[in-house]
Amino acid sequence: xxxxxxxxxKKEVREAKKAAKKAKKExxxxxxLECNKPLMKKSKYYRNGxxxxxKKCFKALIAKQEKEKAASxxxxxxxxxxxxxxx
Numbered sequence: 001x002x003x004x005x006x007x008x009x010k011k012e013v014r015e016a017k018k019a020a021k022k023a024k025k026e027x028x029x030x031x032x033l034e035c036n037k038p039l040m041k042k043s044k045y046y047r048n049g050x051x052x053x054x055k056k057c058f059k060a061l062i063a064k065q066e067k068e069k070a071a072s073x074x075x076x077x078x079x080x081x082x083x084x085x086x087x
Contacts, residue, residue, distance in 0.1 A: 032051070032052050032053040033050055033052060033057070033061055034052060034053075034060050034064075035053060039053060040053075045058055
């Protein structure tokens with residue numbers, strides 16, 4: 001009876017390890033976030049927890065994100081002004 005429990009516990013541990021290993025493999029980034037080029041092992045550029053193919057792509061993505069933030073801020077400000085004008 002105790003042998004069955006230990007075998008079952010070992011089996012559960014093996015399955016948990018396999019699931020963790022599979023999840024880790026799926027989380028590996030293979031393409032640049034900006035240009036979607038495949039990442040080469042020798043020429044990765046790592047910033048802010050993500051990989052890019054070059055510094056140029058990293059800076060381009062940052063510039064694009066800042067531009068989107070500025071656009072969303074201006075639209076929110078316009079909506080706030082319209083609400084105040086209605087009052």
